[in-house]
Amino acid sequence: MANNMIIGQSGGPTRVINQSLIAAVKEAKKHPGIGKIFGMKHGILGAMNEDFIDFSEVSDEKLSVIAGTPGSALGSCRHKPSSDDCAKIFEVFKKNEIKYFFYIGGNDTAETVHIINEIAVLNGYDLKAFHIPKTIDNDLCVTDHCPGYGSAAKYVAECFLGNELDNRALKGVKIDIVMGRNAGWLTAASALARFEKDSGPHLIYVPEVPKSLDQVVAEIDEVVSRLGRCVVAVSEGIRGEDGELFAKKFSQEVDSHGNVQLSGSGALGDMLANHVKLNSKHEDLRVRTDTLGYAQRSYPDTVSEIDTQEAAGVGRAAVKFALGDHRSGSVYIKRLADDPYASEAKLTQLKNVAKVTKEMPREFMNEAGNFVSEEFLKYVKPIVGEMTEVGVLF
């Protein structure tokens, strides 16, 4: 057997997922025990169709530029392989004498690695199968945080810093919708924009802490009464105490008026802004909204330094674990210290990460459930890094 290696990327790209890819490839190139190094195009679809690239044909210089490039350089997919697919992938691995299998992605990706690993075990095939974590949503279990989150969090926080400065100048209410359907990690990071007492964001709403629409309006009104303005961070997964998404509530409300337009990228923000405007106790309130988009996961000009290092670190560590005694596993980040910040890459079993989602702990939000706690700030600051320095006249 030629002891070849294959690596792929899955799910939504991030600012640093190529750091993990390239670090793994560069580490593998150092070890003569590893044969060819294949990249599967568009994730597991490339494995099924034998659509590979050969990393020996890519110069080290080019690899270094790709490491710093957002997006998934191997292409990605959102395909959850069936058991038939997994059997097929296993056959392709056998044919190509693959001994080392690395797959970079979220909890579905971990699940895919888990299934393929089980098939290899059943067949007595010597496969080393490893999951390398990534997600801007920061919702993987076991790991302290996910590669990709720090850079996305920095982008979100810088957006809110800009919003805050803009809102000081022109007043009114500004609501921004942030990605994260089931977990509020990314929305919570907006808090890093607060550079002095009473600067925005003034309110933060996450899926983990349900709120009624009336509460949201009342809390915005209170801030407007006090400061004459309000900047609000809202998770796309914001929901009521009945567990129903605001996005769904609005759809129904709008439905009863005979509307068809139920969803869309800007719909939640637009409908929430409209609701606040109509129900606020402040007359003629200027309410504006933006829905942060794909730039959260792909904006090239903003990156967290620690995120960059750790994304490369988990890629490198996966190869080292595979060359050691480990047969399979999911790499995770263990935080060692906050100040100065330190972490190390460790290994856990695939089943601990596969499929499950990690929500924000309640203590990462304040008691009122409308802003983060000091504990969260301590957690998030080192992995995001320094914000742009700003000053104000009044």
Place this chain on the structure above:
Amino acid sequence: MANNMIIGQSGGPTRVINQSLIAAVKEAKKHPGIGKIFGMKHGILGAMNEDFIDFSEVSDEKLSVIAGTPGSALGSCRHKPSSDDCAKIFEVFKKNEIKYFFYIGGNDTAETVHIINEIAVLNGYDLKAFHIPKTIDNDLCVTDHCPGYGSAAKYVAECFLGNELDNRALKGVKIDIVMGRNAGWLTAASALARFEKDSGPHLIYVPEVPKSLDQVVAEIDEVVSRLGRCVVAVSEGIRGEDGELFAKKFSQEVDSHGNVQLSGSGALGDMLANHVKLNSKHEDLRVRTDTLGYAQRSYPDTVSEIDTQEAAGVGRAAVKFALGDHRSGSVYIKRLADDPYASEAKLTQLKNVAKVTKEMPREFMNEAGNFVSEEFLKYVKPIVGEMTEVGVLF
């Protein structure tokens, strides 16, 4: 008369409008001929209400930090003063012995300066009245380009670079809506994201070149047929050959189905994406959309170096012109050379800038009217600066 100075900011903030403010203040501090230096809070509203700050109370160190801060540090307004307002402002100027008046903003701001200047002339009052240009829309006349545009253009181009890399990984059609209701300058800047042949954005639509919805769908279909994917930059002011905004067309279309939701920050993108999906010849086309928001004018972590220098330059120049023989005027940027890039700040009459809007010349777009020309790229590259370096595997 104490020869005092007053300065204000108006309209939408930009990434570098504080560079102009602080450069003017620092320049003024050097000249003993200038008495007190006041900043009017929230533009002309602060002038009407005598709501000033005194810049002598702000340290040079703090001024330097504020120069690098997005947003309008003095606060802004969108108030177009009536003739009564202008008369009142003139009285406040007299009372406070204001000799030097600087107002930073777009063409409405130039108009305000123009009117107040005329009142001063009529009253035989020795006022030096100057407009300092800013706008991310780049639609002021006379000037080669506007301070604020280069940084906003860089943000937009970086967003599209991220979109392109994301779209390579997951395919489909990605449509981003860009600010600029009447001029396509900012949308056109997305072209800077194209780092190799056939990389996105693949299509660019601006208000200056009308398109039918059928044409847009056909052009997207052609790119998808050829590349399997398509990244599209669309100005919020996109309109048909009948001159009607797409945003309006969709509203009417939706109206006939009994809908109420006619507008909102994400509505144009959502409706256009839906239209493309329904009318494309490609089945099950994945179409996604984002509407770029206030981050275009306020994102702190991205700035053009030339824009920074020129924004400071026009602020400084305004004070120098005012101390020279000039009684009034609007500062503009004259391009001296493309490579290496060089420019200088010059002065034109207020009436040449007041109220009028500069559209993109037709030759800045290609013949098909769906991408920019080489001429535009030559124009825009130096004022935006280097993009983030990226690399791809295939």
